[in-house]
Amino acid sequence: MDTGDTAWVLVATALVLFMTPGLALFYGGMVRSRHVLAMLMQNFSAMGLVAVLWVVVGFTLAFGSFGDGGFLGSLEFLGLRGVGAEPGLGLTIPLILFCAYQMTFAIITPALITGAVADRMKYSAYLLFIGLWVLLVYSPVAHWVFAGGWLAAMGALDFAGGAVVHINAGAAALAVVLVLGKRRRWPAEPMPPHSLPLTLLGTGILWFGWFGFNAGSALAANGVAAQAFMNTFLAASAGLLGWIVVERVRSGHPTTLGAASGAVAGLVAITPCAGFVGGLSPLVIGFAAGAVCFLAVGLKYKLGYDDSLDVVGVHLVGGLIGALLLGLLADSSVNELAVDGLLLGGGAGLLVDQLVASVVTLAYSFVVSYLLALGLKATIGIRVSEEEEETGLDLSLHAESAYVVEPAHIAELQPRATSLDAMAAPTETPSRTEANT
Numbered sequence: 001m002d003t004g005d006t007a008w009v010l011v012a013t014a015l016v017l018f019m020t021p022g023l024a025l026f027y028g029g030m031v032r033s034r035h036v037l038a039m040l041m042q043n044f045s046a047m048g049l050v051a052v053l054w055v056v057v058g059f060t061l062a063f064g065s066f067g068d069g070g071f072l073g074s075l076e077f078l079g080l081r082g083v084g085a086e087p088g089l090g091l092t093i094p095l096i097l098f099c100a101y102q103m104t105f106a107i108i109t110p111a112l113i114t115g116a117v118a119d120r121m122k123y124s125a126y127l128l129f130i131g132l133w134v135l136l137v138y139s140p141v142a143h144w145v146f147a148g149g150w151l152a153a154m155g156a157l158d159f160a161g162g163a164v165v166h167i168n169a170g171a172a173a174l175a176v177v178l179v180l181g182k183r184r185r186w187p188a189e190p191m192p193p194h195s196l197p198l199t200l201l202g203t204g205i206l207w208f209g210w211f212g213f214n215a216g217s218a219l220a221a222n223g224v225a226a227q228a229f230m231n232t233f234l235a236a237s238a239g240l241l242g243w244i245v246v247e248r249v250r251s252g253h254p255t256t257l258g259a260a261s262g263a264v265a266g267l268v269a270i271t272p273c274a275g276f277v278g279g280l281s282p283l284v285i286g287f288a289a290g291a292v293c294f295l296a297v298g299l300k301y302k303l304g305y306d307d308s309l310d311v312v313g314v315h316l317v318g319g320l321i322g323a324l325l326l327g328l329l330a331d332s333s334v335n336e337l338a339v340d341g342l343l344l345g346g347g348a349g350l351l352v353d354q355l356v357a358s359v360v361t362l363a364y365s366f367v368v369s370y371l372l373a374l375g376l377k378a379t380i381g382i383r384v385s386e387e388e389e390e391t392g393l394d395l396s397l398h399a400e401s402a403y404v405v406e407p408a409h410i411a412e413l414q415p416r417a418t419s420l421d422a423m424a425a426p427t428e429t430p431s432r433t434e435a436n437t
Contacts, residue, residue: 001086001092002092002093002220005092005093005219005221005222006092006093006097007221008216008220008221009093009097009101009219009220011212012101012212012215013097013100013101013104013212014212015211015212015213015216016104016105016209016213017047017104017107018205018208018209018212019104019205019213020043020044020047020107020108020111021043021044021205022202022203022204022206022208022209023108023111023112023206024039024042024044024202025201026198026199026203026205026260027043027118027199027202027309028198028199028202029194029196029198029200029201029202030118030193030194030257030309031118031119031193031194031309032392033195033392033402033403034391034392034393034395034401035119035393035394036198036394037393037394037398037401038392038393038394038397039114039118041123041397042111042114042123042126043111043114045123045126046108046110046111046114047107050103050107050110050131050134051107053131053135054102054103054134055079055103056078056079057075057078057079058134058135058138059077059080059083059099060073060075060077060078061073061135061139061140062102062106062140062143062146062147063089063098063142063143063146063147064077064143066089067147067148068148068149069150070143070149070150071140071149071150072139080099082095083096083099084096092219092220093220098219101216101219105161105213106138106139106142108165109138109161109165109168109169110130110133110134110138110172111130112165112169112170112311112315113130113169113172113173113176115307115308115311116173116307116308116309116311117173117176117177117180117308118309120180120184120389120393121180121382122380122382122383122384122397123393124380125381125382129176129372129376129382132372133368133369133372136368136372137364137365137368137369138164140364141164141168142164144357144360144361145163145361146158151356154353155339155349156353156356156357157272157326157337157338157353157354158272158323158357159214159271159272159273159276160213160214160216160217160271160274160275162271162272162273162322163323163357163361165271165319166271166315166319166322167315167316167319167320167323167361167365168365169311169316170311170312170314170315170316170362171316171361171362171365172369173307173312173316174307174316174366175366175369175370176369176370176373177307177308177312178305179373179374179382180373180382180383181306181383182304182305182306183306183308184386184389184390186306187301187306193257196256196257199257200256200259202260203260203263206267207236207267211232211233214228214231214232214270214271214274214275215229215232217274224334224335225275227274227334227335228274230282231270231273231274231275231277232282234270234283234286235270235283235286236263236264237263237286238282238283238284238285238286238290239262239264239265239266239267239286239287239289239293240266241262241290242265242287242288242289242290242291242294243258243259243262243290243291243293243294244262244290246290246294246295247294250294258294261293261294261297261314264318265286265289266285266289266290266318268289268293268315268318268319268322269286269289269319269321269322270285270286271319271322272319272322272323272326275334275335276326276331276335277329277334278331278333278334281325281329284329285321285329288321288325289318289321292317293314293317296313296314296317297310297313297314298313299312300312300313319358320362323354323357324355324358326341326350326354327341327342327350327353327354328341328343329341329343330344330346330350331344332346384396384397
């Protein structure tokens with residue numbers, strides 16, 4: 001065990017967990033005010049439910065039989081059996097810490113889906129969906145890529161979750177919204193964000209936590225972690241610029257929501273590449289993601305699917321951009337585990353592997369997620385009633401309101417005295433000047 005590596009991954013684990021509250025604020029600011037608590041509740045609930053499922057069975061399904069080139073992990077770690085403070089799986093950190101670190105990934109991935117289903121999904125259906133999804137979709141795909149399963153054995157690379165996290169969640173989001181249907185009066189009625197400051201705060205937290213997400217995936221305090229750290233920073237910055245440049249050209253105004261969305265798009269795209277590219281590559285990847293994802297979010301209006309907060313346009317498309325550009329820009333001098341991409345003289349082999357891994361992940365997640373959503377729709381129901389949607393999910397599902405406004409008539413009953421009134425009021429013993437006056 002290496003104490004430096006262990007210290008860094010401890011910090012990285014906390015950073016990745018912090019991303020889920022950041023995501024809650026990022027999404028929460030974008031919904032209408034009567035749905036904001038429901039959005040926060042869905043994200044925070046993932047921190048509870050997925051953590052429990054992960055330690056009981058999810059971790060072993062994902063990382064059991066590590067490096068077997070297979071499709072699903074064994075049950076060797078069922079209920080954390082054999083997962084202790086000693087290193088394992090060839091790592092220099094305690095196996096229990098690796099389990100915790102991967103748990104934070106398993107938590108935020110299904111939480112990403114909440115942005116697509118905002119304003120209309122039943123809370124009970126959401127919990128059942130993400131619980132089943134983590135076991136049936138996330139854990140197998142994590143085994144294929146992160147644990148040396150068949151996609152990794154084929155040669156596909158994914159440093160921190162382009163396929164496992166973003167393509168996976170984006171495909172699931174698209175499947176669920178097709179079953180769920182559109183929000184009432186969408187797209188005829190504008191549904192602007194109710195609090196962009198919340199969204200920008202969430203963006204800052206996500207950007208901060210993403211250093212743990214990407215640099216932490218080196219699983220060591222070394223040069224690869226440092227490279228991933230810088231790549232993450234640069235891609236987010238370039239993504240922000242890419243989005244607002246295209247937005248300015250297309251609509252005439254760069255917006256704060258565009259800046260936030262562009263930064264996240266850059267972060268998404270660099271995720272699979274973070275520890276495998278160097279030089280100016282993260283600027284190319286980030287800028288491309290910001291520009292293309294801006295154009296991609298408009299597809300929902302043309303194709304008619306109601307992806308409320310653009311999970312498909314940012315996470316699915318951004319994940320695909322990163323995975324495929326890695327096939328062009330991977331640099332073996334940055335990381336000995338990589339092979340050179342096509343533009344660095346390595347041939348088209350890696351690009352083909354990246355394409356296959358992306359298509360397989362997208363198709364598997366979409367099909368299983370669609371079937372899960374259909375099953376829930378046919379049994380407990382997946383969507384709230386029209387009355388509940390109109391009232392707002394905060395009140396109808398959770399009996400709470402994010403913003404309590406004092407009724408006007410109560411304010412009118414309050415004393416109108418101000419500090420100036422108090423200064424002007426006569427005292428019990430007037431001064432000589434006042435008495436003469």
